[in-house]
Amino acid sequence: MDRALLFQRILAKALGLDENFFVKCHTGQNISLRLLHYPSCSDTQINDSQLGAGAHTDYGLTTFLFQDSVGGLEICDQQGNWHDIEPEEDVVLINSGDLLERWTNGKYKSTLHRVKPIIDGKDRFSIAFFVDPDSDTSVKVLESCISVDAPRKFANVNAGEYITGRLQRSHMGSSHDLPK
Numbered sequence: 001m002d003r004a005l006l007f008q009r010i011l012a013k014a015l016g017l018d019e020n021f022f023v024k025c026h027t028g029q030n031i032s033l034r035l036l037h038y039p040s041c042s043d044t045q046i047n048d049s050q051l052g053a054g055a056h057t058d059y060g061l062t063t064f065l066f067q068d069s070v071g072g073l074e075i076c077d078q079q080g081n082w083h084d085i086e087p088e089e090d091v092v093l094i095n096s097g098d099l100l101e102r103w104t105n106g107k108y109k110s111t112l113h114r115v116k117p118i119i120d121g122k123d124r125f126s127i128a129f130f131v132d133p134d135s136d137t138s139v140k141v142l143e144s145c146i147s148v149d150a151p152r153k154f155a156n157v158n159a160g161e162y163i164t165g166r167l168q169r170s171h172m173g174s175s176h177d178l179p180k
Helices: 002-014 098-103 159-170
Strands: 030-038 053-056 062-067 073-076 082-084 092-096 113-115 124-132
Touching: 002 062, 002 124, 030 159, 098 159
Parallel strands: none
Antiparallel strands: 030 124, 053 113, 062 092, 062 124, 073 082, 073 113
16 A cells, blocks of 8 residues: 555656645545456367456556466557557556546546456466545546646546446446446
8 A cells, every 4th residue: 555655646746736635535445456367268268359358447546456477468559559568577567547537637548458368378367456536536637737738628526426337337338438
């Protein structure tokens, strides 16, 4: 948790805010840890479009991802191209989430990512540490991220309602195609 708080302070300073801007609305209420296991399978067990985890963005501020040495994670760039993210020892990947994108008016875009199935290899293990704001947090586009060249793109939202809504909609289809 200390690293998440440090990152929040650095992010706030980079955006010209009080260093505790994000810390104050991330008390731990909606911070969670998920242990992820992607079992290996043979190429005859999967079809061409099958994924270990479908394309999606995370909903909150950030996600810290700790990976083992088995690959499979891909991140989509702004042109729609998928790139393999090779795991590196002692490296923590930080994904920006939907609410960070909203706060920064798109300056920091939510990271679209997926996991390919592991074929005839070792099982893949990772740990995702989701840093989501407290439920009663009002997420408003930061004034420092609005300009003539970057008009406001997002309406104000309540963090708890937003995250609950995204979770509910994720069960209805492809979550990355749904509006943020």
